[in-house]
Amino acid sequence: MTPALAVRGLGKTFGGGRSLLGRPKPAVHAVRDVSFAVAPGETLGIVGESGCGKSTLARMLVGLLAPSEGSIEIEGKDLSDQTGDPVAFGRLIQYVFQDPISSLNPRKTVRQILEAPLIHLLGLDAAARKARIAELFEAVNLRKEFLERYPHEFSGGQAQRIGIARALAASPRILVLDEPVSALDVSVQAQVLNLLAELREAFDLTYLFISHDLAVVEAVSDRVAVLYFGRVVEMGQAEKIFTAPRHPYTGLLARSAPLIGRPLLRTEAAAAELPDPLNPPPGCAFAARCGRAQDDCRGGPPPLTQLSTDHETACLHPLN
Amino acid sequence: MVTLKLILRNRLAAFGGIVLLAVCCVALLAPLLPLADPDITDPVNRLKRPFSDGALLGTDHLGRDLLSRLIWGTRLSLAVGIAAALIAAFIGSAIGIVAGFYGGRIDDLTMRGIDMLMAFPYILLALAIVAVLGPGLLNALYAVAVVNIPFFARNIRGVTVSIAHREFVDAARLSGMGRLRIIWSEILPNVLPVIVIAMSTTIGWMILETAGLSFLGLGSQPPQADLGSMLGEGRKLLINAPHASIVPGVMIFVIVMSVNLLGDGVRDALDPRLRAGALSRPAAATRVERPSPPAAGKTDALLQVVDLQTEFQVGPRTYKAVGGVDFEVAPGECLGLIGESGSGKSVTALSLLGLVASPPGVIAGGAVRLDGEDTLSMNGEALRRVRGGRVAYVFQDPLATLHPLYRVGDQMVEAIRSHRPLSRQEAWNHSVALLEKVRIPNAAARAKAYPHELSGGMRQRVGIALALVNDPDLVIADEPTTALDVTVQAQVLALLDELRRERNMALIFITHDFGVVAQLCDRVAVMYAGRIVETGPTEEVLAAPRHPYTRRLIACVPELGGGRRALSAIPGLPPPVDALPAGCAFAPRCDKAQNACRQGEVVLQSCGMRAVRCLFPEGATP
Structure with missing residues (x-):
């Protein structure tokens, strides 16, 4: 079966090049050598802490940012020569933003916001647009009278529904959800997550769900990829990856999540910080924080290796 | 318009x-007005004074x-x-x-x-x-x-x-x-x-x-x-x-x-x-306009809050952000204040020492007693001694609360010397010792760093050290770990817990995260629409919530290890605090609400260590 989305060796470097005097400028490798495939109808969770490159990855996937290297293939169609062109991507893959309010232009009505993709991506006429908007609003459970209002009149949860409706407007095959609920309160968060699950069924969508909240990712995903310092360090089934992690970083993440009935974690040394992105370590980026690190970890970046059919990790000395 | x-x-x-x-x-009307031609010269009548004939x-x-x-x-x-x-x-x-x-x-x-x-x-x-x-x-x-x-x-x-x-x-x-x-x-x-x-x-x-x-x-x-x-x-x-x-x-x-x-x-x-009122400078302390402070009850609590009411008066509207909150904190105790955004938890915390910006904030009633003394009736000088002295705050975003142009050590020295007569050098040494205490590696050098040179976790450690400089009896931490990554959050929480036990310091911890409350707090108070709806020992409340809101809010929080599943949600939204419904504020969203819930006040009823503001609490026989 053709995967809905296939990414090979994707990387993004910011800065770099040479200055006018020929001196090399500092370069930051925000994302390095990321490869994965997502099956149609699947939800791939992407987990990582701030600075791990998850937003850069998401922006490359929807065509907002041109990758420095690698290829993106959607439903078997190679879009590598159209990267950085959201129009080519827009009909296949769309994006839901973290902050629902700031992703809506404060000076446009909801109807104007929803019409934009219908006009520019699909080229629908006025009657068809009206019908499609009614359909979208129905799908995200919003009342029709909201269409003539402005974004500031909505609560976070309602605004996020509008954001989802906009993403769905051009009938894409894949949605990239970048922290879609982290700006929302818990009681509203579940409303939006459940809506997303219904929509996936109804429209046969494929999701990439990016979040820092492990519990949310586990609840909505089939598979999960853990990012650290721009690389995928572990990828596996959602129900196993946090209960039986193989990469020490995944283990640390799982142990750090505050959980009712679990005592506070006091294991990690205080110096635990991300490496300097301008001066990355030659080997495993996690080695400095890792209790299991040995000399060979500091030699070169450990490759992502298959542990079982659906579990990969980039660690030379994986947990049990 | x-x-x-x-x-x-x-x-x-x-x-x-x-x-x-x-x-x-x-x-614009110049061509229509009966005016002389402006360019016609008439040397005979040159330099006539104003108000003379024919030339006004x-x-x-x-x-x-x-x-x-x-x-x-x-x-x-x-x-x-x-x-x-x-x-x-x-x-x-x-x-x-x-x-x-x-x-x-x-x-x-x-x-x-x-x-x-x-x-x-x-x-x-x-x-x-x-x-x-x-x-x-x-x-x-x-x-x-x-x-x-x-x-x-x-x-x-x-x-x-x-x-x-x-x-x-x-x-x-x-x-x-x-x-x-x-x-x-x-x-x-x-x-x-x-x-x-x-x-x-x-x-x-x-x-x-x-x-x-x-x-x-x-x-x-x-x-x-x-x-x-x-x-x-x-x-x-x-x-x-x-x-x-x-x-x-x-x-x-x-x-x-x-x-x-x-x-x-x-x-x-x-x-x-x-x-938004950036030009109106807020007063040094929140305006207090209360009928008269409620009578002091007998208590050995460190902090006693009685019927605290804080409002924001914006134009013709009054937003009752805090609508009558009561709680006590014993010395060395950790109280968790939990609620969703807009529930009034931060305003409650800021009201304790008159830190709500006025205008538009007004404390409309109640009392806050620190060792029996009402902070709301303190004058400026007395209040300043308490702020950052006996009671200190830790805020959510340390990048916004630390001054960007001063070295972190200098900011700590300033906080020390405004409360205690120490020399600069003594205060500096004390600051470095505290930075070591909050486990900042290489503290002596980091004291000379500016806030932007530190990572988010390090900055929050500085924020905590800054709160500790004058050995406070009470620290109020307002979502101190919300902006941090989970691995860093775990460290900061562990640090806070250790410090409070070591120094027998009381802690009011404000958060929206039940997992955090469960790990850190002795007691928890759940807020909804400006009021406490349930309070009690953390373990008991989490294990057997009595208020329907608490029960359903806990059910909304996904827990790690549960696998893929549908999550429960609470339909609807909290009521706007300028138009609270009569009766229970949660009634419109509650599946157990009956007519009685929508009429009249629902009081917070105590039962031993626990209290709940509900007519039909969970687990009670109807």
Whole structure:
């Protein structure tokens, strides 16, 4: 079966090049050598802490940012020569933003916001647009009278529904959800997550769900990829990856999540910080924080290796 | 409409607007008014005084009627000033938007060009332009417009840069819009208010600059009258016939003053920051307007909060952010205040030491007793001693609460020395010791760092150390780990827990995360719509919540290890705190609500260590 989305060796470097005097400028490798495939109808969770490159990855996937290297293939169609062109991507893959309010232009009505993709991506006429908007609003459970209002009149949860409706407007095959609920309160968060699950069924969508909240990712995903310092360090089934992690970083993440009935974690040394992105370590980026690190970890970046059919990790000395 | 009302509410701006409107009307009606021809000379009647026959404002050195010349001249000056402002705003804004939106090389090139233009004194530049083009009113207009382009370009570029990186611009790109269309339909509507503000504050300048060029003889040419050339002609006769220069001078003053007053009003009304009250300085302590403090109850608690009510009075509306909150904190105890956004948990915390900004905040009732002493009736000096002394705060975003321009060590020294008579060196040593205490590696060196040089986790450690400098009895931590990554959050929580046990320090921990509360707090108070709906020992409340809101909120939180599943949600939204329903605030969303819930007050009923504000609590037999 053709995967809905296939990414090979994707990387993004910011800065770099040479200055006018020929001196090399500092370069930051925000994302390095990321490869994965997502099956149609699947939800791939992407987990990582701030600075791990998850937003850069998401922006490359929807065509907002041109990758420095690698290829993106959607439903078997190679879009590598159209990267950085959201129009080519827009009909296949769309994006839901973290902050629902700031992703809506404060000076446009909801109807104007929803019409934009219908006009520019699909080229629908006025009657068809009206019908499609009614359909979208129905799908995200919003009342029709909201269409003539402005974004500031909505609560976070309602605004996020509008954001989802906009993403769905051009009938894409894949949605990239970048922290879609982290700006929302818990009681509203579940409303939006459940809506997303219904929509996936109804429209046969494929999701990439990016979040820092492990519990949310586990609840909505089939598979999960853990990012650290721009690389995928572990990828596996959602129900196993946090209960039986193989990469020490995944283990640390799982142990750090505050959980009712679990005592506070006091294991990690205080110096635990991300490496300097301008001066990355030659080997495993996690080695400095890792209790299991040995000399060979500091030699070169450990490759992502298959542990079982659906579990990969980039660690030379994986947990049990 | 709202904007117009706001402008008119500002009396000075309204005055300026009325004066300007009157001047403009007169200038516009000039052809219809029964005025003498402004250019007909009549040497016999030269330099007549004002209020003489046939010439209300007198005549000039050629016997021309000054009133007529003044009105026609005002008409011309206004037209030139406004035209120059429009041209400068149009070209300058276009340059600014293009530079700010495209960025990179285009931005560099255009902005360096603008910088070069700005390097010349403006009058010199205007003179040079007129010198090249030749004197004449139209050329003066061009000169004034060109000279003012940089002002608009720089202003608008800055605003555009901030808008071009907003998410809705990305969203527009994903909707398939081209760049020009994005500039036109996404950027421009958001920049327009800034352009209007910039124009309203510069149009007065433009009129002055045009008058200046005419005064120097480079603008309007005789016999054509504008205010500047009238002033220039009158100047030669300043001693003999002062009215010839006073009349146009007063008119320039009136126009520029009214334009500026109105412009300031427009700016205040349109600028969202100013509209939000950035100009009104909050008082040193929250205003307290309570009938009388409730009687002191017998307690050995460190902090006793009784029926605390905090309101925000904005225009005709009153937002009851905190609507009667009671709780106690014993020495060394950790109380978790948990609630969703808008539940009043942060306002409660800030109210304890009068830190809610006033206006618009008002403490409308209740008492906060620290060891029996009411902090709400303390005077400024006593309150200052308590703040950061016995009671200290840790806030959510340490980058916003630490001063960006001072080294972290110096900020700690300042906090110590404003409470205790220590020498600088002693205070510095104490600060370094505390930074070590919060496990900042290489503390002596890090004390000399600026906040931006530290990572988020390190900054929050500094924030905690800063709260500890004066050995507080109570620390109030307002979502201190919300902005941090989970691995860092775990460390900071462990640190807080250790410190409070070691120092027997009481802690009020405000959060929206049940997992955090469970790990850290002895007792928990759940807030909803400005009130505590349930309180009790953390383990008991989490294991067997009594209030339906608590139960359902806990059910909403996904827990790690549960696998893929549908999550439970609470339909609806919390009620707005300026329109709370009668009875229980949760009733509209509650599946157990009955008629009784929607009528009258529901009180917080205690039962042993626990209390719940519900008529039909969970687990009770109906």
